[in-house]
Amino acid sequence: MANPKSNKQIKIIETWCKGCGICVEFCPVNVLKLIDDKITITDKDKCIRCGLCELRCPDYAIYLEEDKDEK
Amino acid sequence: MYTGSDLIKNNFRMDRLPHIWCPGCGHGIIMKMVTQAIENCNLEKEKVCIVSGIGCSSRAPGYMNFNTLHTTHGRALAFATGVKLANPELKVIVITGDGDCTAIGGNHLIHAARRNIDITTIVFNNNIYGMTGGQYSPTTPIKEFGTTAPFGNIEKAFDVCKLADGAGATYVGRGTAYHANQLVKLIENALENKGFSLVDAISICPTYYGRKNRKGSVVDMMKYLKDTAIDVKVAAKLPKEKTEGKFLIGEFKNIHEPEYTEEYLKILESIKSK
Numbered sequence: 001m002a003n004p005k006s007n008k009q010i011k012i013i014e015t016w017c018k019g020c021g022i023c024v025e026f027c028p029v030n031v032l033k034l035i036d037d038k039i040t041i042t043d044k045d046k047c048i049r050c051g052l053c054e055l056r057c058p059d060y061a062i063y064l065e066e067d068k069d070e071k
Numbered sequence: 072m073y074t075g076s077d078l079i080k081n082n083f084r085m086d087r088l089p090h091i092w093c094p095g096c097g098h099g100i101i102m103k104m105v106t107q108a109i110e111n112c113n114l115e116k117e118k119v120c121i122v123s124g125i126g127c128s129s130r131a132p133g134y135m136n137f138n139t140l141h142t143t144h145g146r147a148l149a150f151a152t153g154v155k156l157a158n159p160e161l162k163v164i165v166i167t168g169d170g171d172c173t174a175i176g177g178n179h180l181i182h183a184a185r186r187n188i189d190i191t192t193i194v195f196n197n198n199i200y201g202m203t204g205g206q207y208s209p210t211t212p213i214k215e216f217g218t219t220a221p222f223g224n225i226e227k228a229f230d231v232c233k234l235a236d237g238a239g240a241t242y243v244g245r246g247t248a249y250h251a252n253q254l255v256k257l258i259e260n261a262l263e264n265k266g267f268s269l270v271d272a273i274s275i276c277p278t279y280y281g282r283k284n285r286k287g288s289v290v291d292m293m294k295y296l297k298d299t300a301i302d303v304k305v306a307a308k309l310p311k312e313k314t315e316g317k318f319l320i321g322e323f324k325n326i327h328e329p330e331y332t333e334e335y336l337k338i339l340e341s342i343k344s345k
Contacts, residue, residue: 011076016088020095020277025290054076055251056293058099059089063076 008049008064014038016061023053023062032062082106084136092127095289097248097274098195102131104251104272105166105193108258109137120161122151124176127202128168128195128274145175148183151190159332162262163189169196170208173229177209184238187266188331193258194231194269197276205279216283235269236324242268243324248275249296250320257322266330273300273320 019037028050031043039062041047054063079088083106092098109119120138123129124147132139138161142150147165155163172180172194183190199217200206207217209229216223236243242264246254254272261268275281275292286292303321306314 018089018094020289022095022289022293025293056100056249058092058096058248059094060076060079060099060103061089063079065076 008066010041010044010047010049010053011063011065012039012041013061016059018059018061020058022056022058026052026056028052078103078107078110082110082136083134087134090134091130093201093276093278095275095277095292096127096201097197097276098128098131100248100251101193101195101254101272101274102134102166104246104254105131105164105258106135107255108262109164111255111259112262114162114262118160118162119164120151120154120158121164121166122147122154123166124168124171125202126168126171126200127197127276128166129171131166131195145171145177146179147171148176148179148190148192152179152183152186152188155188155190155332156335159189159336163191164262165190165192167192167194168201168208169194169198169210169231170200173209173231173234180235181238184235184240184267184269186331187239187241187328189265190267191258191261191264192235192267192269193261194271195274196231196271197274197280198228199276199280199283201276201279205283211280215280218279218283231269231271232323235267235271239267239328240269240324241266241326241328242322243271244269244322245271245273245318245320247273247296247300247320249293250300253302253320260322260325264325265333266328273318 017039024032031046033042121132122140123132125144147167151163151165198210205218207220207224211224212228214223232243242261244257246257257270261270277289299317300320301317303319
């Protein structure tokens with residue numbers, strides 16, 4: 001696959017999310033949404049794993065991690 | 072580059088997270104970038120000491136899993152000077168706010184810079200005193216509002232970078248919470264510099280500064296950083312009218328000068344050998 005980060009999966013720590021909306025705004029493919037002030041991924045398959053949400057999340061509530069089960 | 076949540080697990084006191092900063096506070100982003108820079112520089116955890124004063128920003132060492140020291144208001148640099156001289160092996164990093172650094176601790180800042188002591192200072196600059204309720208600080212821009220400036224601030228603001236440069240710091244840079252990757256690079260360079268380094272990290276305070284000055288939502292404030300910051304190398308090539316009303320980011324100064332701790336140890340050695 002072309003994306004070097006493609007083996008990574010997007011993860012969320014819901015209890016850490018304060019609902020600021022930074023990740024939603026700067027997501028280039030618009031797969032994130034705030035529901036009841038908590039971050040939710042609307043379409044996991046569309047996610048390009050660019051990591052911009054992780055980069056700018058002030059609460060470390062969203063991140064990319066290698067899925068160990070798939071190996 | 073920021074590389075993932077292992078970073079959080081490796082560098083933070085996980086039982087203390089999530090932090091208590093407000094939703095959308097830029098401090099969280101900057102704190103993470105400080106740990107990323109430490110990791111990129113391959114510094115040993117035991118050899119890093121993080122010192123802070125008082126304020127929103129100064130809560131950061133409480134979350135960071137290094138040798139940490141939370142000191143009195145404005146005196147972070149004074150304590151850090153003591154730590155560095157007692158143990159010159161340590162990489163001393165000071166995390167401070169705009170009020171802590173330039174108002175209460177202004178004197179310590181200029182003298183630490185003048186001595187060129189090997190301390191890396193990261194100023195979490197949110198243009199206001201957040202923790203105490205939104206009083207205007209020395210970096211609040213003129214005509215803007217604070218709890219103690221209900222009719223607008225009439226004082227000129229400090230440019231933290233120019234202040235440090237003028238006082239004799241050997242590394243000076245400015246980054247923002249939005250330009251996070253660039254901020255990591257700046258902090259890395261600051262850590263590598265042997266001497267007094269200062270990185271002015273522009274943060275956002277949606278709760279006080281944003282609300283008092285009608286800057287809009289967290290996202291609006293992040294967009295403001297994106298649109299208003301201009302890299303110093305780019306700005307040099309642009310005509311003056313295009314850089315008006317914008318602030319500069321990037322590396323402003325990176326020179327080499329004799330470092331205080333080394334000079335001090337040289338004196339000690341010369342006396343001992345007599």
